[in-house]
Amino acid sequence: MGLLEIGGLLLFLMLLMLSGGVWIAMTLAIVGWVGQAFFTNTLPGKNLFSSFWETSASWELAALPMFIWMGEILYRTKLSEQMFDGLSPWLSKVPGRLMHTTILGCGIFGSVSGSSAATCATIAKVALPELEKRGYDRNIALGSLAAAGGLGILIPPSITMVVYAVAADASVIRLFLAGFLPGFLLMGLFSGYIIWWSLRHPDKVPPPEAPTTFMEKMRRSGSLIPCSLLIVFIVWVLVAGIATATECAAYGVVGSLAIAAAGRSLTWENFWQGLVGATRVSCMIMFILAGAAFLTKTMAFTGIPRELAEFVHSMNLSPFGLIGVLVVVYLILGTALDGISMIVLTSAVVLPMIQKAGFDLVWFGIFIIMLVEIAEITPPVGFNLFVLQNMTGIDSNRIARVTLPFFACMIAGIGLITVFPSIVTIVPDLLMGVAK
Amino acid sequence: MSTSSTASASFGRRFLDGLYLLGGNLAALCVLAILVLMIAASMGRVFEWRVSWINDIVAWLCAAAAFMGMAYSFRNGDFVRVTLVLESVSPPVRRWLELVSLAVAAVAIGYLGYWAARFTWESYEFNDIAGNMVAIPIWIPQMSFVIGSAILVIAVLDECVCVFRGGKPSYVARVEERHARGDFSEEM
Numbered sequence: 001m002g003l004l005e006i007g008g009l010l011l012f013l014m015l016l017m018l019s020g021g022v023w024i025a026m027t028l029a030i031v032g033w034v035g036q037a038f039f040t041n042t043l044p045g046k047n048l049f050s051s052f053w054e055t056s057a058s059w060e061l062a063a064l065p066m067f068i069w070m071g072e073i074l075y076r077t078k079l080s081e082q083m084f085d086g087l088s089p090w091l092s093k094v095p096g097r098l099m100h101t102t103i104l105g106c107g108i109f110g111s112v113s114g115s116s117a118a119t120c121a122t123i124a125k126v127a128l129p130e131l132e133k134r135g136y137d138r139n140i141a142l143g144s145l146a147a148a149g150g151l152g153i154l155i156p157p158s159i160t161m162v163v164y165a166v167a168a169d170a171s172v173i174r175l176f177l178a179g180f181l182p183g184f185l186l187m188g189l190f191s192g193y194i195i196w197w198s199l200r201h202p203d204k205v206p207p208p209e210a211p212t213t214f215m216e217k218m219r220r221s222g223s224l225i226p227c228s229l230l231i232v233f234i235v236w237v238l239v240a241g242i243a244t245a246t247e248c249a250a251y252g253v254v255g256s257l258a259i260a261a262a263g264r265s266l267t268w269e270n271f272w273q274g275l276v277g278a279t280r281v282s283c284m285i286m287f288i289l290a291g292a293a294f295l296t297k298t299m300a301f302t303g304i305p306r307e308l309a310e311f312v313h314s315m316n317l318s319p320f321g322l323i324g325v326l327v328v329v330y331l332i333l334g335t336a337l338d339g340i341s342m343i344v345l346t347s348a349v350v351l352p353m354i355q356k357a358g359f360d361l362v363w364f365g366i367f368i369i370m371l372v373e374i375a376e377i378t379p380p381v382g383f384n385l386f387v388l389q390n391m392t393g394i395d396s397n398r399i400a401r402v403t404l405p406f407f408a409c410m411i412a413g414i415g416l417i418t419v420f421p422s423i424v425t426i427v428p429d430l431l432m433g434v435a436k
Numbered sequence: 437m438s439t440s441s442t443a444s445a446s447f448g449r450r451f452l453d454g455l456y457l458l459g460g461n462l463a464a465l466c467v468l469a470i471l472v473l474m475i476a477a478s479m480g481r482v483f484e485w486r487v488s489w490i491n492d493i494v495a496w497l498c499a500a501a502a503f504m505g506m507a508y509s510f511r512n513g514d515f516v517r518v519t520l521v522l523e524s525v526s527p528p529v530r531r532w533l534e535l536v537s538l539a540v541a542a543v544a545i546g547y548l549g550y551w552a553a554r555f556t557w558e559s560y561e562f563n564d565i566a567g568n569m570v571a572i573p574i575w576i577p578q579m580s581f582v583i584g585s586a587i588l589v590i591a592v593l594d595e596c597v598c599v600f601r602g603g604k605p606s607y608v609a610r611v612e613e614r615h616a617r618g619d620f621s622e623e624m
Contacts, residue, residue, distance in 0.1 A: 021522045021537045023515045026544050033547075045551040052548070053581060057499035059491045065467045065501060066474070121618075243478050246494075250474035272464075279464040279501060283509040284516065286502035338516055380520060390615055 004311065006039050007304040007349075014345075024341045025284070028291035035298035042301055051294035056286055059246065061166060064285060066249030067157045069278035071113040073256040076274055077265045080126040082223035083108060089217040092208040096191075096198035099136055099144065099205075102127050103190045106148035107183065108224075111231045112256070113152050114159035116339070116376050120149025120384045124391055135206040139402040140197060142392070146384040146399060147406030148190055150373030153339065155183035157234065157249065159285070160369055163340050166289055167296075167347040170361045172245040173238055177428040178362050182370065182417055189409040197405075226262060230255040239431055285340060292344035299348040309353040322357050323418055326350065327371065334375025338383065342375060343368060363417075366424045370414050377403045452594055459587045460508030466501035470494055492570045496577035503584025507591035513607035513614075534605060538596045545592055549585035556582050 010031050017027045029048070036044040055061070083105045091100050105123040113119050124145045131141045153160040156176035165172040198205045212220075233255060237248045260266035299305050312322065333342050354364050376384040377400065385396040385403075392399075417423050445453075473490050480487030509515060517537075522530055558564075559575040566574045595605050 017540070018518045019521045021517050021519065021533050022540050023510075023517045023537070025515060026541050029548070030540070030544050033544075045547075046555070048548060049551045049555045052552070053499065053578065056502040056581075057495045057577065059495045059498070062470050062474070062494050062498040065470065065498070069467065069471075247474050247478045250471050250478075253471055254475065275468060276460060276464045279460065279467050279505050280509040280512055280514045282467070283463060283502055283505040284514045286498075287506060287509075287515070290502075336518055336520055341516060381518075386615075390618060 003302065003304050003307040006035070006302060007308065010035050010304075024337075024345075025287040025291040028288065028295045028344070032291070032295035032298040035295075035302055040298070040301040047297050048294055051297055052290040055166075055290040055293040058166075060172070061162075061286065061289070063172065063246040063249040064159065064162050065278055065282035066246065066253055067114040067159055067162060068281050068285075069274060070157070070249065070252045070256045071115050071118050071159075072274035072278045073253065073260050073266075073271075074109075074112055075118050075122055076270050077256075077260045078263050079109065079227060079259070080105070080122045082227075082263075083123065084126045084130055086221040086224035088209075089212045089220050092211065094195070095205070096194040097136075097205060097208060098131060098134065099140055099194050099198070100191055101131075102141060102144040103148045103187055103194070106145070106151045107155060107187045108227065108231070110151035110153075110155040110183070112157075112227060112234070112252070114157045114162075116150045116152045116160075116373065117383045117387050119152030120145055120376075121387045121391070123149070124388060128391065134209075137201075137204050140194065142388055142394070142399050143402040143404070143406050144190060144194065146377045146382075146388055146403045147373075147410065148187070149384045149387070150376050150410075151183055151186065154179050154186065154366075154369055154373060156180070156238070157252065158369070160339055160343065160372055161365065162245075163285060163289065164343050164347075164365045164368065167292060167344050168351055168361050168365065170365055174362045174428040174432060175365050176238055176245065177431055178366050178424045179369070180427055181423050182366055182413065185416065185423060186370075186410065186413050189413055190406055193405055193409055226259045230259060288340060288344055292347070296348040305349045305352040308349055309356045312353050313356055317357075319357055319359065320418065322353070323367070327414065330368065330371040331374065331378065334371060334382075335378050336381050337375070338381070339369075339372030339375055342372060360421070360425060362428065363421050363424045367414065367417065370410060370417070374407065374410050377407060452590065455587060456508045456511055456591055459504045459506070459584065463501045463503075463505030463508070466497045466504065470497050470501070473497070489569045492566065496580075499577065500580035500584075503580045504587075506584050507587040510588060510591050511595070511606050511610070513609075513611035515607070531599060531602075534599050535596070538592060538599060538605075542589065542592045542596060545585060545589050549582065549589050552578075552581045552585050 013034060014027055014031045017030065018024065022030070033044050033048065036042055036047060084101055087101045087104050088098050091097050094100060102123060105127060106119050109122055110119050113122070127145065128141060132138060152158070156179045158176070158179060161175045161179065162172055164170065165175055230252070234248055234252055237243045237251060238245070243251060257266060257271075260270070317325065330342065333346070337345070351361070351364075355361070376382050379385060379397050379400045382396070382400065385399050388394070388399050389396040473494050477487045477490040480490070522533055525533065556575050556578040559573070559578055564574045565571050566577070595607070599605050
């Protein structure tokens with residue numbers, strides 16, 4: 001049997017188990033075991049042990065529970081109320097007015113949270129009822145919330161980026177820094193669409209609220225100061241290289257605890273619940289990573305990815321052609337898989353291909369994370385859609401439909417970073433020097 | 437875990453739930469310890485304490501957090517899976533699919549636990565010492581792997597028995613409860 005046939009067989013086995021409902025982490029490990037036991041001369045048991053132990057007993061990976069915990073703490077604070085109150089007075093002159101609170105709110109919350117669904121839920125909790133009360137268009141509000149929630153994983157810190165960095169053996173800090181500009185780019189595209197839409201439908205935008213004085217605006221935004229300080233602090237620590245990504249995560253937790261304590265939402269019960277919740281989620285992710293590490297080892301032993309990379313190379317696809325094919329593949333995967341599984345499932349096979357074609361691993365990380373964001377809003381399985389369905393009772397397929405314009409914005413964003421890769425690489429290159 | 441039996445939960449039921457909770461709480465304490473040690477390490481660099489041992493401890497705590505909490509996390513429905521097919525088939529078919537998945541999981545985790553125990557035993561017999569800054573026998577931190585996978589095997593078998601008797605698996609029930617409350621803090 002040729003290597004590509006073995007690869008096909010393993011892929012079939014994986015899809016069979018996944019669709020039958022076997023947990024993703026276990027599926028990865030089982031497929032890895034089958035590959036090693038039947039198609040290599042190594043001892044799968046020994047490799048299984050070392051993959052699991054070496055992946056989990058890792059100092060770099062300790063950043064993961066920290067970043068998740070940080071999000072859990074802030075999720076339990078009144079940050080979302082403060083966000084709406086603080087942002088709204090500044091937006092009365094912009095076409096579309098308060099509709100931009102969803103985009104800006106998600107952008108700001110995304111820079112202290114590393115999760116897409118949590119960002120979407122936190123901002124939607126307050127923005128949806130407030131916008132509806134004032135008579136703003138519900139479709140635009142829903143669409144922008146579903147799409148902008150994804151900024152949680154693109155604007156650092158980002159749990160998904162930590163996972164990608166572990167899977168691809170790339171630098172977490174470079175990835176974090178690379179996420180800023182594409183994040184702003186997407187915010188610009190989303191807001192641009194809202195402005196364009198409002199100019200075309202002026203009748204659907206409610207009148208501005210009573211004008212407020214500058215001092216009044218400042219007073220209402222005052223509650224955002226602690227959160228902004230936390231953002232500035234995290235960025236500063238990263239850029240100045242004072243702490244490692246892991247230590248910066250630990251300081252983020254301390255900062256979030258301080259914000260929660262200042263807002264009087266830090267009870268002993270909240271603290272423990274946040275901690276246990278963060279632990280459970282990190283257990284799940286670390287198990288997936290360990291399973292994926294074992295599968296990656298299998299792939300390395302069999303040589304399937306190299307063969308596949310050669311095969312793709314021999315097709316003489318242009319780099320843009322390859323990226324185009326990958327966009328389609330990830331869009332399809334994203335309809336049924338969650339982002340983290342999508343990354344670890346494909347990294348063993350796709351990364352060698354990408355490197356062979358001459359792409360930068362950090363650039364590819366941002367590219368794949370933007371595709372993960374899209375996966376969150378594509379039915380039937382898109383987590384931001386589920387979140388909004390649960391909060392509003394509107395069917396997730398209808399929410400997906402109103403998200404379409406923002407989906408187009410994201411595709412445009414991916415096109416832009418592909419044509420101008422420096423949007424991604426310029427910040428890490430400037431601050432940390434050009435890699436290699 | 438049918439609802440009628442929860443009122444008078446048997447000793448076995450309470451023991452098992454307590455076991456998973458204990459694992460989860462130990463894992464949470466490991467995460468808390470990581471936070472404290474991380475802050476200490478960065479402070480230490482400023483004040484020039486000797487902190488190089490911290491990195492090893494943090495790595496082991498990270499492993500312990502991952503392994504000890506597995507069963508608790510599994511029972512809570514935090515382990516991700518594709519539910520597209522499961523949710524579109526009839527309840528009896530779904531029950532069979534759940535049983536097959538659980539059986540596959542039981543064998544896989546049993547195998548993992550066996551090798552974890554075997555290699556940790558080897559580390560103990562050959563008295564392997566951790567290579568880096570902290571020179572303790574490596575089997576001590578590795579025990580978290582053995583214990584964690586043992587608890588997970590028990591949890592998977594527990595669910596197997598529950599679904600076999602016609603009950604709803606707790607990893608489904610807990611997620612439904614959580615989403616009904618509007619709590620999405622645990623979805624990525």
